[in-house]
Amino acid sequence: MITCNSLKVGYIDPILQCEQISFTTGELYCLIGKNGAGKSTFLKTLMGDIAPLSGKITIANRPLSLIEPNEKAKLIAFVPSKFDGIPFLTSYEFIAKGRIPYTNFFGNLSLKDKEIINEAVEFTKVGYLLDKETTLLSDGERQLISITRALAQDTPYILLDEPTSFLDPENKLKLFSLLSKISKSKNKLCLISTHDIEFSKLFCTNYLVISQKTKTITLEKFSNNSSNLDIYKKGFEEAYLFLTQRTDNPLDFG
Amino acid sequence: MTMQKYKLKIMIAFALLLSLIFFHLNGAEFNWNFNFETTDSSILFKEIRLPRTLTAILAGSSISIAGLLMQTLFKNPLAGPSILGITSGSSLFVAFYTMAGIQLFSSNWDIISAGILGALLFSIFILFFSKYVRQQTTLLIIGMMLGSFTNSIIQVIENQTVAEKLQTYNFWGFGSLQHVYIEQIPLILLTFTLAFLMIISHIKPLNTIVLGETSAQHLGIQVNKTRFVIIISTAIFTGVTTAFCGPISFVGLAVPNLVKIWFRTTNQTILLIASAFIGSVFLLFCDCIILCLEDIVQIPLNSITSLIGAPFVVWLLLKKRIHDNL
Numbered sequence: 001m002i003t004c005n006s007l008k009v010g011y012i013d014p015i016l017q018c019e020q021i022s023f024t025t026g027e028l029y030c031l032i033g034k035n036g037a038g039k040s041t042f043l044k045t046l047m048g049d050i051a052p053l054s055g056k057i058t059i060a061n062r063p064l065s066l067i068e069p070n071e072k073a074k075l076i077a078f079v080p081s082k083f084d085g086i087p088f089l090t091s092y093e094f095i096a097k098g099r100i101p102y103t104n105f106f107g108n109l110s111l112k113d114k115e116i117i118n119e120a121v122e123f124t125k126v127g128y129l130l131d132k133e134t135t136l137l138s139d140g141e142r143q144l145i146s147i148t149r150a151l152a153q154d155t156p157y158i159l160l161d162e163p164t165s166f167l168d169p170e171n172k173l174k175l176f177s178l179l180s181k182i183s184k185s186k187n188k189l190c191l192i193s194t195h196d197i198e199f200s201k202l203f204c205t206n207y208l209v210i211s212q213k214t215k216t217i218t219l220e221k222f223s224n225n226s227s228n229l230d231i232y233k234k235g236f237e238e239a240y241l242f243l244t245q246r247t248d249n250p251l252d253f254g
Numbered sequence: 255m256t257m258q259k260y261k262l263k264i265m266i267a268f269a270l271l272l273s274l275i276f277f278h279l280n281g282a283e284f285n286w287n288f289n290f291e292t293t294d295s296s297i298l299f300k301e302i303r304l305p306r307t308l309t310a311i312l313a314g315s316s317i318s319i320a321g322l323l324m325q326t327l328f329k330n331p332l333a334g335p336s337i338l339g340i341t342s343g344s345s346l347f348v349a350f351y352t353m354a355g356i357q358l359f360s361s362n363w364d365i366i367s368a369g370i371l372g373a374l375l376f377s378i379f380i381l382f383f384s385k386y387v388r389q390q391t392t393l394l395i396i397g398m399m400l401g402s403f404t405n406s407i408i409q410v411i412e413n414q415t416v417a418e419k420l421q422t423y424n425f426w427g428f429g430s431l432q433h434v435y436i437e438q439i440p441l442i443l444l445t446f447t448l449a450f451l452m453i454i455s456h457i458k459p460l461n462t463i464v465l466g467e468t469s470a471q472h473l474g475i476q477v478n479k480t481r482f483v484i485i486i487s488t489a490i491f492t493g494v495t496t497a498f499c500g501p502i503s504f505v506g507l508a509v510p511n512l513v514k515i516w517f518r519t520t521n522q523t524i525l526l527i528a529s530a531f532i533g534s535v536f537l538l539f540c541d542c543i544i545l546c547l548e549d550i551v552q553i554p555l556n557s558i559t560s561l562i563g564a565p566f567v568v569w570l571l572l573k574k575r576i577h578d579n580l
Contacts, residue, residue: 047472073474086464087331089520100462101474107458133518153473 001025002046002157002189007055009038009045014053016042016210018217023191025156028183030200031193031217032235033210039193042210042217043159046191047078059157073101077150081162083142085135091145092130095121098152120151123186124178140171147178151186158182160192164199172196176203197231209235260524263517267531271311274538278307282545305436310541311534312442313431313495313502314509316449318533320491321506322513322525323453327484329466330390331514331570334507335373335492338393339400341503343376344369344496345427346404352423353415366445369497374489376400381485428554429500431541442494449490453526456483460522502537503556504563509533511570536562 002023008014016038023029031039044050046057048064057064059075067075077098086094098120099113109117121127126144129137134145143163150158160179164172176196180203183190191208194200207220211234220234232240281303321334328338335341351368383396412420426433434442453460459480462470471477495502513528540558547553 049468049471068474069471069476070474073472076472078469078472080469086520088514088518089464093520094465097462097465097469097473100458103458105458107461 001060003058004046005056005058007045007057008053009041009050010053011041011050014215016215016217017055021208021217021219023157023189025189026183026187027189027206028180028204029189029191029206029208030197030204031191031208031210032195032197032200032231033217034212034236037210037212038215039210040161043078043161043191043193046159047076048072070101073153073155075155076157076159077153077155079143079146079150079158079160079163081165082139083134083146085133085137085142087133087135089134090130091126091132091134091137092117094134094145095126095130095149095152098149098154101153116154117152120148123151123182124148139166140168140174143167143171143175144178147175147182151182155188157189158191160190162193162195164192164194164196169199172199173202176200180204197228201226201228201231207231207234211235212237260517260519260521264524264528264531267528267535271531271535271538274535274542275307275311278310278538278542278545279303282542301436302432305434305439306431306541307538308439309431309434309442309499310537312439312446313499314505314533314535314537315530316446316491316495316533317502317506318509318513318529318536319450319453319526320488320495322510322522322529323460323484323488323491324506325510326460326464326522327481328384328390328393329464330393331511332390332394332507332567334504334510335488336401336501336503337507338376338380338397339404340373340376340380340397340488340492341496341501342401342404343372343374343379344493345372345501346407347372347375348426348497349408349411349423352426353411353419365497366441366494369495370489370493373493373496374486377485377489377492381481426500427556429502429556429559431499431537431555434498438498442498445490445494449487452483452487452490454523456480457523460484461520464520464522500556502559504559504567505533505536508563508566508570509536512566 004018004021006019008017010016031042033039041050045052048067051065059067096109096113096117099109099117100107102113103109121130124144124147126141126148129141129145134142137145147163164175167175176199179190179192182188192200201222201224205221205223207222208217209220209231210217222231229240229243232243317335324333324335324338325331347368348365351365379400380393380397384393387393387396412423459470459475462473462475463477463480465473467477467481470480509532510525510529513525513532517524517528519525540555540562543558544553544555
């Protein structure tokens with residue numbers, strides 16, 4: 001379980017805050033909010049890349065700031081919004097890097113490491129990509145192997161920063177469905193920041209919404225049949241007003 | 255399976271290295287002229303040929319490994335100690351040392367420390383700038399600026415200095431492998447081994463940093479420490495070589511890329527060993543050309559490495575544009 005307590009995040013001035021939120025394993029969470037609302041900053045804070053300005057984060061009952069880097073890598077995995085590929089690095093080698101926190105001094109893979117990698121590869125069905133160089137893959141394929149690497153890292157928590165931004169509708173659907181499957185069948189916590197609300201709704205009911213007015217993150221439940229407008233109302237107030245009162249123009253588009 | 259393929263290639267590189275060592279030791283002549291019966295030829299071998307061959311091997315390996323490390327750290331195939339201005343740092347300090355007073359090669363440690371200090375200082379500059387530039391090309395341009403900035407300072411010093419010292423410095427600037435005495439070889443070997451062990455003991459962080467610093471950090475690697483180790487060892491590799499052989503350009507840029515294209519891997523252990531071998535091969539080859547043409551024309555080492563290296567880098571850039579795979 002990840003718990004945030006009276007958290008203020010930002011670089012110098014707080015851009016975002018939350019009272020008390022807990023995330024549990026086995027669930028899929030979507031983090032939504034405007035561009036620049038602080039989604040990435042929030043995820044970076046949860047990863048421990050930047051320290052919170054105030055408040056406390058605990059991961060598996062341990063304060064985040066006290067966890068050693070290598071230990072932390074065994075708890076949380078991160079998937080960035082885009083992986084551009086690395087020349088001459090094959091998909092298998094890339095996925096195998098997920099085992100780094102567990103390997104010995106020279107970074108050699110043990111039999112157990114290889115088993116876990118194979119298991120992750122089977123789960124995401126990327127076996128056909130293993131020998132290909134990562135620079136030669138499509139954006140969708142690269143995102144799949146990024147997630148496979150996070151699975152190989154064998155952590156209870158996976159954070160993903162807008163993993164669907166560069167994908168086509170089909171791959172967006174595929175990715176959300178895969179992540180929902182991962183969280184349920186592998187009992188992991190997946191936290192995804194995203195703008196693809198209509199796709200996420202099909203698989204996710206837990207939303208972390210960043211309110212524009214109060215700059216606060218709150219945990220909301222939306223049922224699978226709630227409309228986009230219900231979600232816009234919480235996180236994208238201006239868009240909601242624009243879409244509901246089309247006669248005048250509340251968005252100052254000029 | 256794939257490991258086997260790398261082993262074969264490493265062996266080919268090693269065989270190539272061995273044959274070039276023999277050819278070079280033989281004075282780049284095909285006629286077998288090893289002859290230890292007379293004291294003259296024995297001295298020729300021990301005092302002139304052997305140190306020159308050993309220097310070529312050590313310098314070639316050092317500069318190539320330094321280039322590989324820079325390329326890995328900055329995630330930029332066009333990085334290298336000379337293009338990033340690290341060699342210039344060494345040059346500047348050696349210039350201070352040679353022309354602003356003290357005699358060149360008066361003490362082995364002095365020149366080594368001048369070389370390393372300059373390289374280290376300029377590596378830290380580059381590291382500092384790398385935090386603030388978004389595009390890797392910018393970093394290369396900053397490196398070139400550092401280079402021309404230093405050149406200007408050196409020119410100012412040159413203007414103030416006496417002809418004799420100026421000549422010593424200029425000869426050094428041409429780059430050469432024949433100014434190292436056999437007594438200095440253990441010292442170079444020692445520093446080389448030291449830097450190499452430093453890197454080998456950080457092979458796991460090095461292999462992880464291939465993914466970028468943020469990803470490495472998320473995999474539990476202490477990035478700051480790794481960066482520090484890479485910079486220190488690059489400074490030692492570059493500084494020592496530059497102090498003894500002059501600023502050797504293009505080797506650090508060209509050799510690791512050649513090795514990457516040949517081996518098609520990011521495995522740093524393999525790339526390190528292969529870069530050391532191919533770097534030695536390249537410098538021995540360049541020096542063999544110098545030896546072969548000795549009777550006709552005297553070519554400075556730096557000219558030969560640039561004559562071969564510069565077209566290679568242009569080819570590399572064109573290839574990069576076509577395949578976008580570097």
